[in-house]
Structure formats: C-alpha cells, structure tokens
Amino acid sequence: MNSSRGFPSDLNCNYEAQFQYYLFPVVYSIVFVLGLIGNVSALCLLIKKRKRASPSYVYITNLAVVDIIYICTLPFRIYYHVRKNDWPFGDITCRITGTLYFANIYISVAFLSLICMDRYIAVVYPRKYIRMRNSNCSIVTSAAVWVLALAIMLPLVFGGSLNTTFKNNTTACFENFDPNTWSKRMAAYNILAFLFGFVIPFTTIMIFYPLAARKIAQLKCSVYRDKALTMIWVILVISVVCFVPYHVTHLLHFLARLDVIRNCAFSNFLYKTRRVTMALVSFNCCLDPLIYYFTTAYFRLNFDRRKRLRQQVYSIAWHRTGS
Numbered sequence: 001m002n003s004s005r006g007f008p009s010d011l012n013c014n015y016e017a018q019f020q021y022y023l024f025p026v027v028y029s030i031v032f033v034l035g036l037i038g039n040v041s042a043l044c045l046l047i048k049k050r051k052r053a054s055p056s057y058v059y060i061t062n063l064a065v066v067d068i069i070y071i072c073t074l075p076f077r078i079y080y081h082v083r084k085n086d087w088p089f090g091d092i093t094c095r096i097t098g099t100l101y102f103a104n105i106y107i108s109v110a111f112l113s114l115i116c117m118d119r120y121i122a123v124v125y126p127r128k129y130i131r132m133r134n135s136n137c138s139i140v141t142s143a144a145v146w147v148l149a150l151a152i153m154l155p156l157v158f159g160g161s162l163n164t165t166f167k168n169n170t171t172a173c174f175e176n177f178d179p180n181t182w183s184k185r186m187a188a189y190n191i192l193a194f195l196f197g198f199v200i201p202f203t204t205i206m207i208f209y210p211l212a213a214r215k216i217a218q219l220k221c222s223v224y225r226d227k228a229l230t231m232i233w234v235i236l237v238i239s240v241v242c243f244v245p246y247h248v249t250h251l252l253h254f255l256a257r258l259d260v261i262r263n264c265a266f267s268n269f270l271y272k273t274r275r276v277t278m279a280l281v282s283f284n285c286c287l288d289p290l291i292y293y294f295t296t297a298y299f300r301l302n303f304d305r306r307k308r309l310r311q312q313v314y315s316i317a318w319h320r321t322g323s
Contacts, residue, residue: 016268020275024081027279028074035285039067042292055118055138060292062142063111067285070104073097074282080173087163087173095157098174103153106197108284109243110145112235113201114138115291119232120208123215148196156189182257190254198247205239231294238287246281249274 043064046057076097080087087094118138122129132138156162164172177186209232216228253274256267 017272017275019272021081021084023275023279025078027282028078028081031282031285032071032074032078035067035071038286038289039064039071042289043068046292054133056115056122058138058142059111059114059118060288062145063108063115063288063291066104066107066111067288069100070282071285073101077101084170085172085175086170088171089173091161091163094173095162098162099153099156101174102193103149104285105243105246105281106193107145107149108288109198109201109205109239110149111142112239113204114141114145115235116205116208116212119228120212123212123228152189152192159185177257182254187258190250194247194251194254198243202239202243202247205235209236228294231291234287234290234294238284238291242281242284242287246274246277249277 043061046061046064049057076089076093089097118129121132162174162177164176166172213229213232216232249270252261252270255261256270261267261270
C-alpha cells in the first residue's frame with residue numbers, strides 16, 4: 001500500500017513503512033494483555049481504599065480508568081493494522097475509537113502532572129497538604145480534567161467524518177487527511193492538544209518532581225526515602241520515554257502536513273519514526289500500574305512510621321505514669 005496518500009499534494013514523495021503492519025498488532029496485543037491485567041487489578045485495589053484515599057489515590061484511579069478506556073480501543077486498531085490500514089467498522093466507530101485512542105495520551109499526561117503536584121505539596125508543604133487531603137480538591141480537579149477533555153473530544157467526534165477513502169477502496173481512520181482538513185479542522189485540535197495536553201503538564205513534571213526528589217532525598221528514613229524516590233523516577237521514565245518521542249515526531253509530522261516541512265527524505269524518515277513512537281507511547285498503559293505499587297508502598301511506609309512513633313509515645317507515657 002502506498003503510504004504517500006494524504007501527505008503534501010504538491011510534493012512527489014513516496015512514504016512507506018511496511019513494518020507497521022507487524023509492529024502495531026504485536027505491540028498492541030502485548031499492551032492489551034499486560035495493560036488490562038495491570039490496570040484492572042490496580043483499579044479494584046484502589047476502589048477498596050476509596051474511603052481513606054489520598055489525592056494521589058484519586059488521580060491514580062482516574063489514570064487507571066483512562067488506561068482501561070484506551071485498552072478497549074486496541075482490538076479495533078489491531079484489526080485495522082492487520083488489514084494494512086483499512087478500516088472496516090464505519091465512520092462513527094472510527095470517530096469514537098480514534099478520539100479515545102489519542103485522548104488517552106493527553107489525559108494520561110495531565111493526571112501524571114497532578115500526581116507530581118500532589119507529591120510536591122505533600123513533601124514541601126505538609127501542613128497545607130493535610131488541609132487539602134481533607135477537602136474534595138482532588139475530586140474537583142479530576143472532574144475539571146475530564147470536562148476539559150470532553151470539551152475538546154466532543155467537537156472532534158461530532159464535527160464530521162474522520163475516515164478517508166481512497167481509489168483502491170481502502171479506508172484510513174483518523175489519519176491521512178486531505179490538506180484542507182489538516183489546515184482547518186485538525187490544526188486547532190493539534191495546537192490545543194499539544195499545548196495543554198503536553199507542553200504545560202510535561203513542564204510541570206520536569207520542574208516539580210526534581211524539587212520534590214531533592215526534598216525527599218534529605219529524609220533520614222532510607223526505606224521511606226528510596227520508595228518515594230523510586231516512584232518519582234518511574235513517572236519521569238514514563239513521561240520521557242513514552243510521551244516525549246511521540247510528541248516531538250507528531251509536531252514535526254503536523255508541520256509536514258501543513259507544508260511547513262517540504263523535504264521528501266526527512267518526511268519519509270519522519271513518517272517511519274512516527275509509527276514507532278505511536279507504538280512506544282502505548283506502553284505507558286503497562287507502566288502506569290507501577291505508580292500504584294510505589295504509591296501504595298510510599299503511604300504504607302509513612303503510615304507504619306507514624307504508627308511506630310505513636311506507639312513509642314504511648315509507651316513512654318505509660319512508663320512515666322506507671323512509675
């Protein structure tokens with residue numbers, strides 16, 4: 001199949017990435033199995049702890065929900081790529097699954113940045129954090145993220161067809177749009193998604209996590225410190241490895257679609273690289289359950305430490321009164 005369809009019409013370029021028809025089905029199948037097991041297990045455990053949930057638990061619960069929604073779209077994508085990028089499920093299904101597929105990326109980054117802010121406040125401003133923990137701040141913030149996401153997603157779903165049918169009777173879903181669609185309908189969506197879905201949240205993560213890590217590194221309890229630092233490194237790895245390559249290549253891909261980049265060799269390399277980063281970004285669903293594990297260990301160690309301190313205080317008080 002000629003992959004050049006949908007790229008700048010005034011350039012006689014041929015874009016091919018035959019490996020994608022094997023890469024996507026294999027990667028998405030792995031992510032579907034591991035991600036579904038990990039996130040459903042995490043969600044079940046998080047729901048059991050809802051009565052004493054911290055803000056981080058609320059954000060991680062939402063992150064698990066986002067991942068499960070994304071995972072449910074993968075069987076459609078797997079079959080689509082097995083058919084060599086030919087969509088058989090109709091336009092409405094393409095709009096819904098395609099929007100959910102890409103929305104996962106930006107909503108995940110948003111909740112990762114909220115977890116980052118929560119950990120930073122907990123470490124640097126513990127008294128303020130106690131007041132926030134007793135409020136519904138995390139629930140309101142999570143609701144705001146979903147409302148903002150829906151405000152961007154719904155116009156995309158109801159704004160018209162996202163299928164593109166070609167002369168060889170193949171149908172592309174949520175890709176290979178004509179130049180007019182890229183320059184008008186998709187331009188505003190991509191700019192907003194890149195700015196509010198990646199640049200701002202990722203900047204938050206890269207600023208506040210190192211500050212929180214520096215504060216945590218000063219703690220005397222080595223076990224508590226190491227678990228907390230490990231959680232920070234897990235989120236940084238997910239952010240940098242999974243999301244940064246995708247967003248860099250997607251930005252360049254977007255510029256190529258707008259004819260800002262007009263080099264055939266570079267655009268061909270970009271097309272292939274973007275297919276790899278699209279597969280890579282899906283692995284965040286497999287790594288996100290690790291955040292739950294380390295967050296649970298983080299709070300359990302903190303709880304145990306406070307429990308031991310209370311026991312020591314009670315023991316000292318008992319001995320004093322007994323004497």
